[in-house]
Amino acid sequence: MTKYIFVCGGVMSGIGKGVSTSSIGRILKSRGFRVTAVKIDPYINVDAGTMNPIEHGEVFVTEDGVECDQDVGNYERFLDENLPRDNYMTTGLIYQTVIQRERNLEYGGRCVETIPHIPEEVIRRLERAGKKAKAELVLIEIGGTVGEYQNALFLEAGRIMRLTHPKDVLFVLVSYLPVPKMIGEMKTKPTQYAVRSMNYAGIQPDIIIARSVMPLDEPRKRKISIFCNVSPEDVISAPDITTIYEVPVNFEKERLGDRLLSKFELRSRKKNNKDWERLVRKIRRANRVVTIGIIGKYFGTGSFTLADSYISVIEALKHAIWAGGGKPELVWLNAEKYEKDPKSLKELKEFDGIVVPGGFGARGVEGKIKAIEYVRKNKVPFLGLCYGLQLAVVEFARHIARMPGANTTEVAPKTKYPVVDTLPEQLINISEKHLGGSMRLGAYTCEVKKGTHAYRAYKTKLVSERHRHRYEVNNDFRETLEARGLIVSGVNPERNLVEIVELKNHPFFVGTQFHPEFKSRPLNPHPLFREFIRAAAKKRK
Ligand code: GLN
Numbered sequence: 001m002t003k004y005i006f007v008c009g010g011v012m013s014g015i016g017k018g019v020s021t022s023s024i025g026r027i028l029k030s031r032g033f034r035v036t037a038v039k040i041d042p043y044i045n046v047d048a049g050t051m052n053p054i055e056h057g058e059v060f061v062t063e064d065g066v067e068c069d070q071d072v073g074n075y076e077r078f079l080d081e082n083l084p085r086d087n088y089m090t091t092g093l094i095y096q097t098v099i100q101r102e103r104n105l106e107y108g109g110r111c112v113e114t115i116p117h118i119p120e121e122v123i124r125r126l127e128r129a130g131k132k133a134k135a136e137l138v139l140i141e142i143g144g145t146v147g148e149y150q151n152a153l154f155l156e157a158g159r160i161m162r163l164t165h166p167k168d169v170l171f172v173l174v175s176y177l178p179v180p181k182m183i184g185e186m187k188t189k190p191t192q193y194a195v196r197s198m199n200y201a202g203i204q205p206d207i208i209i210a211r212s213v214m215p216l217d218e219p220r221k222r223k224i225s226i227f228c229n230v231s232p233e234d235v236i237s238a239p240d241i242t243t244i245y246e247v248p249v250n251f252e253k254e255r256l257g258d259r260l261l262s263k264f265e266l267r268s269r270k271k272n273n274k275d276w277e278r279l280v281r282k283i284r285r286a287n288r289v290v291t292i293g294i295i296g297k298y299f300g301t302g303s304f305t306l307a308d309s310y311i312s313v314i315e316a317l318k319h320a321i322w323a324g325g326g327k328p329e330l331v332w333l334n335a336e337k338y339e340k341d342p343k344s345l346k347e348l349k350e351f352d353g354i355v356v357p358g359g360f361g362a363r364g365v366e367g368k369i370k371a372i373e374y375v376r377k378n379k380v381p382f383l384g385l386c387y388g389l390q391l392a393v394v395e396f397a398r399h400i401a402r403m404p405g406a407n408t409t410e411v412a413p414k415t416k417y418p419v420v421d422t423l424p425e426q427l428i429n430i431s432e433k434h435l436g437g438s439m440r441l442g443a444y445t446c447e448v449k450k451g452t453h454a455y456r457a458y459k460t461k462l463v464s465e466r467h468r469h470r471y472e473v474n475n476d477f478r479e480t481l482e483a484r485g486l487i488v489s490g491v492n493p494e495r496n497l498v499e500i501v502e503l504k505n506h507p508f509f510v511g512t513q514f515h516p517e518f519k520s521r522p523l524n525p526h527p528l529f530r531e532f533i534r535a536a537a538k539k540r541k
Pocket of ligand 1: 358359360387388390469470472
């Protein structure tokens with residue numbers, strides 16, 4: 001029988017529930033089990049694709065083209081596996097399915113109700129995800145924190161599963177223990193309340209992962225044990241650390257793997273996490289700094305700066321830098337600054353490399369184009385991802401191919417030189433307002449041209465990469481752009497679409513229509529990022 005581990009959050013969000021889930025997956029996999037992980041997002045959006053990344057962080061895209069939460073990216077990176085569409089669900093998606101089934105008369109005339117039909121649909125999907133992955137252990141991360149209205153129905157699904165399969169379902173609570181400055185002591189009370197909230201939902205956690213700035217001491221462990229009704233060995237100390245990739249190693253030190261398996265009466269088949277431990281040592285030892293600037297616009301919320309919107313790009317950069325023995329220093333640069341103050345462009349020269357990641361809409365576009373022009377002329381290694389490629393093509397058209405005012409029709413629908421434009425099917429989507437889940441999404445093939453930076457990276461002709469965009473390089477202008485020196489080094493063979501562009505006589509100037517960052521793994525950095533970092537490290541020397 002498949003085993004299920006629900007991971008819930010207590011006290012507050014953003015304390016590393018996703019990384020904890022991923023790390024549990026990693027350690028169970030390293031002990032010889034087939035594991036998969038599912039993310040549940042308790043909002044009405046059917047998928048994450050319609051949300052501004054400032055609201056909810058990066059939109060991650062799976063091979064089969066679902067726009068989902070960034071945690072699925074963490075699962076993929078820690079499990080080192082591609083996950084399918086089945087491993088993601090939202091409240092909106094569940095309701096949409098149940099309502100559609102009601103319309104199809106699939107409930108045989110019964111009154112369709114929130115309970116039990118919504119949790120039933122959740123359970124059906126969890127079982128299906130487990131079966132499809134042939135998983136022995138399914139991890140389920142419930143978004144949000146316990147005690148909110150929003151995720152109550154998902155906790156309810158977990159409660160029912162535990163009731164019907166008491167030996168096959170466990171609950172892990174990832175909770176936070178603050179150390180308020182004015183008190184100078186770690187406080188357990190908020191965690192006690194979080195457990196109470198779970199108890200109200202009919203659930204008792206089996207394991208508590210205690211997140212805090214520092215390790216848990218014995219008195220705290222005992223207190224949590226007594227007040228929260230778990231044995232002291234099931235209270236796992238999870239202090240802040242320098243890299244998230246260290247979390248599985250720390251969990252094993254706290255014997256989390258043993259605890260989980262013994263509760264299921266399972267035994268490790270092996271225990272081999274050597275590659276991972278080696279990576280962590282390498283990260284700790286790294287000291288040759290590589291500085292990369294990321295030019296974006298989804299950084300600010302109020303007075304705070306967040307980098308969550310670009311998490312896969314950031315991780316992919318780190319993977320590549322670590323692989324080369326370097327120490328990443330990543331700096332967020334706001335594109336709009338270069339519009340207001342073009343003089344500040346010269347700061348770009350100080351970086352070993354510049355990334356212009358994906359984006360949407362007009363805000364910040366001119367600043368990004370200015371920055372791309374600057375790094376092109378000043379030979380700073382450049383990697384453009386999706387919008388980054390599109391704007392590199394716009395810049396090239398304007399300044400080298402003599403097409404003044406060239407643009408993407410996303411920003412200037414009436415431009416004389418629409419070098420980036422929609423495909424016909426996307427025009428229909430836009431005019432019919434069919435905008436959710438309708439971009440060019442998921443994996444498509446790309447044929448790589450020999451003798452290019454791209455080929456040097458991939459070392460093979462046919463590759464497959466993940467997409468998320470509505471606009472494309474306009475083939476009507478391709479010949480002119482190529483005649484002027486733009487190299488189209490990757491093309492989608494089925495539809496003859498531009499996938500990679502680059503420039504000659506530049507240490508590294510590459511743009512991709514796809515998002516290579518989604519496929520980078522800590523133990524297996526993406527080849528394009530690796531090449532980009534190689535050029536960046538060289539510039540530094
Ligand atoms: N806005 C562009 C498009 O839709 C680029 C999207 C992206 O960068 N992900 O085509």
